Amino acid sequence: MQNNVVQLHKDAPQDAEDAPDTRSVLTETIIDVIQDAEPRPVDPPAEAPPAGTWIAEKQAYLAEAPPVVPTFLRNATEFINGARWTVSYYAHVTGFHALRAPVYLARLLLRAPRGAGRLTVRWGKWVADTEARPVEAKAAASADIEAWLSLSREKSRRVRPRRIASLAVATTTGITSLISSFLVPGWTLTAAIAAVALTGVAGKKGDKPLITRYVATNVLRRLDSTEVFDALAAIGIEGKKGRKGVEFASEVMRDGPGWRAEVDLPPGIEATAVLEKRSALAAAMRRPISTVWPEADRTAHPGRLVLWVAQRDPAKAGRKLWPLMKDGQADVYEPLPYGFDPRGNLITITLMYSNLLVGGIPGSGKTSCALAIVLGVALDPSAELWIYELKGSGDLDSVKPICHRYVSGDDDPDLEAALAGMRSGIAEYQRRAAFIRSLPASEVPEGRKVTRALAEKYPEQNLGPRVIVIDEVQELFTHDDYKEEAATLATRLIKKARAYGIILILLTQNPDAPSLPSSVSSSVGTRLCLAVMDWRANNNVLGTGAYDRGLRATDISIDEQGTGILARGREGITVRAAFIKQTEAEDIAKRALALRTAAGTLSGQSVGAVVEELNVETVVDHLRAIWPDGVDSVHSHRLVEALARYRADLYGPWTEMDTAAASTALSAALKPFKVSTRQITIRECCGGAKGLRWVDIAPTEDSE
Numbered sequence: 001m002q003n004n005v006v007q008l009h010k011d012a013p014q015d016a017e018d019a020p021d022t023r024s025v026l027t028e029t030i031i032d033v034i035q036d037a038e039p040r041p042v043d044p045p046a047e048a049p050p051a052g053t054w055i056a057e058k059q060a061y062l063a064e065a066p067p068v069v070p071t072f073l074r075n076a077t078e079f080i081n082g083a084r085w086t087v088s089y090y091a092h093v094t095g096f097h098a099l100r101a102p103v104y105l106a107r108l109l110l111r112a113p114r115g116a117g118r119l120t121v122r123w124g125k126w127v128a129d130t131e132a133r134p135v136e137a138k139a140a141a142s143a144d145i146e147a148w149l150s151l152s153r154e155k156s157r158r159v160r161p162r163r164i165a166s167l168a169v170a171t172t173t174g175i176t177s178l179i180s181s182f183l184v185p186g187w188t189l190t191a192a193i194a195a196v197a198l199t200g201v202a203g204k205k206g207d208k209p210l211i212t213r214y215v216a217t218n219v220l221r222r223l224d225s226t227e228v229f230d231a232l233a234a235i236g237i238e239g240k241k242g243r244k245g246v247e248f249a250s251e252v253m254r255d256g257p258g259w260r261a262e263v264d265l266p267p268g269i270e271a272t273a274v275l276e277k278r279s280a281l282a283a284a285m286r287r288p289i290s291t292v293w294p295e296a297d298r299t300a301h302p303g304r305l306v307l308w309v310a311q312r313d314p315a316k317a318g319r320k321l322w323p324l325m326k327d328g329q330a331d332v333y334e335p336l337p338y339g340f341d342p343r344g345n346l347i348t349i350t351l352m353y354s355n356l357l358v359g360g361i362p363g364s365g366k367t368s369c370a371l372a373i374v375l376g377v378a379l380d381p382s383a384e385l386w387i388y389e390l391k392g393s394g395d396l397d398s399v400k401p402i403c404h405r406y407v408s409g410d411d412d413p414d415l416e417a418a419l420a421g422m423r424s425g426i427a428e429y430q431r432r433a434a435f436i437r438s439l440p441a442s443e444v445p446e447g448r449k450v451t452r453a454l455a456e457k458y459p460e461q462n463l464g465p466r467v468i469v470i471d472e473v474q475e476l477f478t479h480d481d482y483k484e485e486a487a488t489l490a491t492r493l494i495k496k497a498r499a500y501g502i503i504l505i506l507l508t509q510n511p512d513a514p515s516l517p518s519s520v521s522s523s524v525g526t527r528l529c530l531a532v533m534d535w536r537a538n539n540n541v542l543g544t545g546a547y548d549r550g551l552r553a554t555d556i557s558i559d560e561q562g563t564g565i566l567a568r569g570r571e572g573i574t575v576r577a578a579f580i581k582q583t584e585a586e587d588i589a590k591r592a593l594a595l596r597t598a599a600g601t602l603s604g605q606s607v608g609a610v611v612e613e614l615n616v617e618t619v620v621d622h623l624r625a626i627w628p629d630g631v632d633s634v635h636s637h638r639l640v641e642a643l644a645r646y647r648a649d650l651y652g653p654w655t656e657m658d659t660a661a662a663s664t665a666l667s668a669a670l671k672p673f674k675v676s677t678r679q680i681t682i683r684e685c686c687g688g689a690k691g692l693r694w695v696d697i698a699p700t701e702d703s704e
Contacts, residue, residue, distance in 0.1 A: 468493070490520050
């Protein structure tokens with residue numbers, strides 16, 4: 001084999017005499033190139049055993065094998081929680097019965113006469129050997145003298161010792177009791193009461209138990225495989241005759257404050273079939289529906305069901321405190337603490353680069369959700385809060401002192417203020433987008449979006465998160481004059497502003513189709529659906545097909561306030577918002593005010609300034625917003641009518657003109673933007689007239 005030497009570079013001259021310093025080190029990098037050499041991996045992969053062999057099968061089992069040490073022993077929190085619960089449970093049971101011990105004793109004493117009578121009858125029958133009488137009577141009736149004599153002798157042999165023993169015990173007990181009553185009267189009285197109480201045990205009634213039953217409505221029995229089998233069979237989930245049925249993938253185990261069962265359903269049955277029958281499953285298990293939580297394990301296969309059953313009814317469990325209740329600071333760029341799942345695990349919500357839609361019927365706990373979210377934002381000094389509470393109830397007044405803009409009310413001026421806030425949000429994202437586009441790629445390695453690093457590097461640009469909260473947004477979407485513009489502005493903010501730190505949070509108590517435009521509901525990234533009445537409202541909030549995938553807020557009771565389905569994409573989890581009292585919210589807001597004062601980030605209304613709600617939209621932007629989908633050309637008078645519906649405050653006067661004057665007004669308004677109307681013939685509509693083509697106003701790539 002021929003070796004070729006390729007000299008890549010030489011850091012010293014060939015001639016040592018030419019070197020300026022003989023002490024310098026001569027270095028040369030050389031690589032050997034071997035012809036026809038096969039490549040050799042630097043890190044050879046581990047050789048896998050041939051498929052189908054015994055070793056391959058065992059390796060597959062080992063990959064899915066359960067941990068050697070149970071979870072509750074590896075997780076200190078679960079161990080402490082389990083130990084605390086066990087001690088508290090048995091301590092409570094002991095205290096419960098200890099307090100009622102005098103009642104139990106009184107019941108025994110009252111039952112003593114009945115018990116004494118029963119014991120006397122039993123003793124008399126034993127001494128008289130009454131159980132042998134039927135046999136003796138049969139022998140006498142058959143006139144079998146020998147058998148009768150034999151039975152008589154056997155009875156005498158049994159009865160005589162019983163009579164002697166009874167007499168001896170009675171005499172000894174009487175004498176001992178008489179002497180003890182004089183020598184140790186206290187002990188004698190105690191023994192007498194105990195004897196009477198024991199006698200009362202025999203006087204129990206079948207319908208009245210001696211000991212009061214310990215009933216804990218929020219503590220449930222242990223889950224076992226028999227209960228799971230029976231419950232699934234009751235709702236029609238069982239294998240057909242002669243075929244494979246329900247099987248356990250692992251044994252029923254403890255999982256936090258409850259039990260977890262992993263079940264492989266019969267072939268051809270998906271786990272969603274159980275999710276659809278959650279209420280029926282809970283009824284079959286005779287457990288509250290709030291304790292039964294089936295879910296699909298998509299990491300295994302569609303037929304794998306994970307059934308988690310709470311040991312304590314979450315709806316009746318004690319309140320878990322919001323993590324930032326007493327101290328701490330939030331970061332909107334990171335997930336914010338929100339609430340807890342049925343297992344008690346903390347659930348967070350990510351707002352940055354997303355938007356949030358919250359929907360539920362009145363009384364479902366929307367205020368609790370809003371407080372948990374808004375207070376989290378308030379505890380980030382860099383985040384700017386714009387709140388429009390269109391109910392006018394003052395539920396969010398606690399954060400008013402730190403808001404850049406705060407509006408509370410349901411009158412037209414309040415609705416107009418909310419529209420102005422969204423217009424200002426669009427103007428702000430356009431400003432930020434222009435600045436981000438001007439930066440070199442080296443400063444935006446994660447993509448052209450606002451990051452905390454950029455916001456801190458360019459403080460003069462004011463790139464911190466702006467969170468716009470609109471509560472009772474259905475007031476905007478159903479208003480005759482504002483609904484079209486509100487839907488357009490919200491959709492535009494949701495689709496384009498999130499990358500630039502403009503976050504829109506919409507809350508509604510009427511998530512039906514008219515109150516929640518499809519352009520809005522289909523674009524939101526994060527969704528939270530509280531209790532709703534039907535599958536339509538469920539899908540309006542959680543997205544098309546959510547109900548069929550098992551994400552069903554219809555199963556949530558209105559009594560479970562703050563509980564809902566939190567979804568991002570196609571997957572969702574059940575979560576209950578951390579409950580924060582109004583007084584606690586005020587204390588948290590005071591901490592937020594102190595943080596912002598120290599950071600110097602108070603602005604707008606919080607410092608007494610008049611908020612200037614910027615609006616850089618032009619007539620061209622409005623034409624783009626109202627332009628019919630898929631239409632190339634529209635006559636000017638049709639556009640004027642649509643503009644008047646979209647922005648009656650600006651274009652309403654044009655409708656009072658005749659058609660020619662209105663078209664002229666539109667043409668004049670477009671001149672500064674170098675857009676001209678032209679004669680357009682639309683045969684299927686109304687012939688020829690002045691109009692516009694979409695290509696004349698279509699946005700360019702860099703227009704926003």
